[in-house]
Amino acid sequence: MDTTVTHLGTVVIVALRAAGYMESTIGNYQKTIKALTEFAADRGSAYTPELGAEFASMTISPRTGRFSVQRRFDFGRLIDVIDSYVRTGHVDLSIRSRGGGGRQPTCDEFTALNAEWEEDMHERGLAPATREAYGRVARGYLVYLEDQGISDLDDAGPATITGYFTYLLDHGWAQSSLSWQVSNFRPFMKFTGRCDLVDAIALIGARRSHAIIPVLTDDDAERLVNACASSPMISSRDAAITLLALLTGLRACDIINLRLDDIEWRTQTISLIQQKTHNPVLLPLPGLLATRLADYVLEDRPDSDDDHVFLRSVAPPTQLADHASIYVITAATFRKAGVTDVKAGTRFLRHTAASRLLRAATPLPTIAAVLGHASQESTNVYMNVDHDHLLACVLPVPTGARS
Known part of the structure; x- marks a missing residue:
């Protein structure tokens, strides 16, 4: 050669x-x-x-x-x-995932510990995105220890926990993201069995904010749906993906992994096992969504042995790479629909789907089932977008307090 x-x-x-x-x-x-x-x-x-x-x-x-x-x-x-x-002897053009996962630990003990942690997460059936988030922050801590001259976890004291998160802040992490990193880091420390290091996490003082969730206005939602139905600038694939997120609340990972066999055309439903929670979910396909999905599958979908529903529109015609691919598609659809004052990710569309269900007086257990939440507690966060029902809970100001 x-x-x-x-x-x-x-x-x-x-x-x-x-x-x-x-x-x-x-x-x-x-x-x-x-x-x-x-x-x-x-x-x-x-x-x-x-x-x-x-x-x-x-x-x-x-x-x-x-x-x-x-x-x-x-x-x-x-x-x-x-x-x-x-x-x-063959040029492999398969898609390479974005990102690099950061530096890897190099000493024998930390390399073995990292491998054991990855294996434990895999055996517990954690979703790939969760494993990546947990693994990245764990690897970062082990690399931080090596940079401090520590190659044995027994030599790491509680100060290394606060020191690590100070290091993250000093190297570009936003204070607002710290609570998420702490949440992703705690399971690894529990896995190591170092209770003193787990307790030290509380010293970081990260607090998760609970801002009111943004959702689409009714006018913007109508504009988006109409554009997906009739705009020649929006392809059937992009319209189907956007409507799927808006009308069913599916996560990006489930849209990416949706397969042709998951669609039941006769009953106009989708049946799948959600990647994040491993919960089965059966979702209806509203008429417009079913139409645009059929347009894509029957007319516009590239010929491919890959059975994922949504494929890349440029060579090679394989499964979409990751969440960023879905964001690019939905953002472009929003822009072509004239909805430009919002950040058009699937999380935003998922919030909108939940808010519309709430406004229709759908019970919380039903919403939790539709969204595929492992716990109804996860659904409660959407209650702050139901403005009409929240107003009904406001108590009048006592007469004596007005004087």
């Missing part, structure tokens, strides 16, 4: 064009291949995985002198593709 960088770059470009990638995407690959060629010029013409790893690690932008997310993605993606060809 010819392993020169020039030849490998040519192989990758040919594979991209054969898979139907857009020329703009191919152009980005060509720029990265040029950078790799220049990098390899002083190191010999042959490509090696070690050379590739060194190239991929160059994540500092020479223009700004700072870490570049785009540079990390472009360089890492090219090296992944080239390495797949060197290993197997």
Whole structure:
């Protein structure tokens, strides 16, 4: 096999064009291949995985002198593709998940502890997104300990807990996000059995705010639905995804993982096991949603062996990558519908679905079932958006207090 960088770059470009990638995407690959060629010029013409790893690690932008997310993605993606060809003789263009998960612990004890934690989360059936959130903050703490010269958890005292969260704040984390990080961190500390470190978490003093949940106004909701029904600028796929989130309250992860067999066309229902809670849920498909979904599946969906309902609209036609993919779709749909003063994620649409159910006097247990909540307590947060019923609870000001 010819392993020169020039030849490998040519192989990758040919594979991209054969898979139907857009020329703009191919152009980005060509720029990265040029950078790799220049990098390899002083190191010999042959490509090696070690050379590739060194190239991929160059994540500092020479223009700004700072870490570049785009540079990390472009360089890492090219090296992944080239390495797949060197290993197997086939260019693997499967989608690579965003993000890198942060630094990994390196000492033997922490590496083993991290692996045990990942295995424990997997055995308990935690959703992938939950495992990633818990794992990221746990790995961050272990790496923080290593940076402090600690390689054994027995040597970590309560001060390392407060020190770690101070470190997070000093390196870009917002104070408002601290409560979420604490919530994600506590299960790991309980797993380690270090009760003193668990107790030290309380010293951080993070408090979760309970702001009133924003929802779509009736006018904006009507404008969005009408656009999904008739606007030629909104594809059937994007309309179906937006309506699915708005009318059923499905989470982004469940929209991404929805499969063709989950749809019962005769009864116009969707039946699935929710990824976050593992609860089964049966949801009706309102007429417009069923129509737009059928338009996509029958007419616009790319030919693919992948049985996920929603596929990428550009090559390769595989399952949507992650929550960010859904956000890009819904945000574009909002913009085309003329609804531009809100942040159009599936969480926002889920809140709107819950508020509409409440206003229709739907019992809380029913809403909890529709939204797939593991506990009805999770549904109570939506009660603060039911303005009409909240007003009915307001007591009049006593007459004596007016004077």
